[in-house]
Amino acid sequence: MSTLSLVGLCGSLRRASTNRLLMHEAARRFGEDAPFAEVDIRFPLFDEDLEAGQGIPDAVQHAADMIAGADAVIVASPEYNKGITGALKNAFDWLSRTGSNPWRDKPVAIVSAAAGAAGGARSQAMTRLCLTAFRPHLLTGPEVLVGQTAQQWDADGRLTNEFGAKLLSELMADLRRAAEARA
Numbered sequence: 001m002s003t004l005s006l007v008g009l010c011g012s013l014r015r016a017s018t019n020r021l022l023m024h025e026a027a028r029r030f031g032e033d034a035p036f037a038e039v040d041i042r043f044p045l046f047d048e049d050l051e052a053g054q055g056i057p058d059a060v061q062h063a064a065d066m067i068a069g070a071d072a073v074i075v076a077s078p079e080y081n082k083g084i085t086g087a088l089k090n091a092f093d094w095l096s097r098t099g100s101n102p103w104r105d106k107p108v109a110i111v112s113a114a115a116g117a118a119g120g121a122r123s124q125a126m127t128r129l130c131l132t133a134f135r136p137h138l139l140t141g142p143e144v145l146v147g148q149t150a151q152q153w154d155a156d157g158r159l160t161n162e163f164g165a166k167l168l169s170e171l172m173a174d175l176r177r178a179a180e181a182r183a
């Protein structure tokens with residue numbers, strides 16, 4: 001079996017994002033042998049006039065190519081005001097305009113970290129709903145929801161919550177199985 005490749009999208013743009021830490025923790029648990037790359041979603045705000053005038057931005061096409069070329073995808077979805085972040089929804093909207101659907105049948109796992117005790121459960125559900133339009137192979141669980149996220153990381157950026165870590169390992173084992181079945 002050839003090496004599996006993995007990419008991740010993080011819905012928080014800030015440098016110290018705990019969702020990005022979670023995304024990297026997930027990638028390690030998917031398997032250190034699998035090369036991992038973050039998909040940069042710093043796209044302009046979607047605007048049909050911009051699209052009509054300039055076409056698909058290079059950054060969007062590059063992101064679509066990364067997703068299309070990966071064996072599996074992790075989406076780390078923070079919760080902003082009980083929902084998905086604008087950056088992530090904007091990325092989904094741009095990616096839907098690239099002509100080909102990079103998500104189709106792609107094994108995808110969603111993870112969330114948030115300040116609230118529910119760990120971003122609402123944004124995770126909303127992310128699932130948004131992705132459904134693209135017909136990926138969305139894993140249904142276990143749900144990885146890291147609550148009170150500011151307190152869950154050590155100085156090396158590793159997840160200290162043992163229960164969350166166990167669920168994350170299970171989710172990544174399932175993602176890997178789905179990727180292997182498709183490779």
Ligand SMILES: Cc1cc2nc3c(=O)[nH]c(=O)nc-3n(C[C@H](O)[C@H](O)[C@H](O)COP(=O)(O)O)c2cc1C
Binds near residue numbers: 019079
């Ligand atoms: C605009 C905004 C809205 C937020 N709304 C929620 C919310 O609805 N639920 C929640 O649990 N946390 C909420 N938070 C707190 C985030 O969960 C917290 O900032 C988290 O660390 C963001 O993810 P990050 O660490 O990946 O940036 C909000 C934060 C911001 C900036």
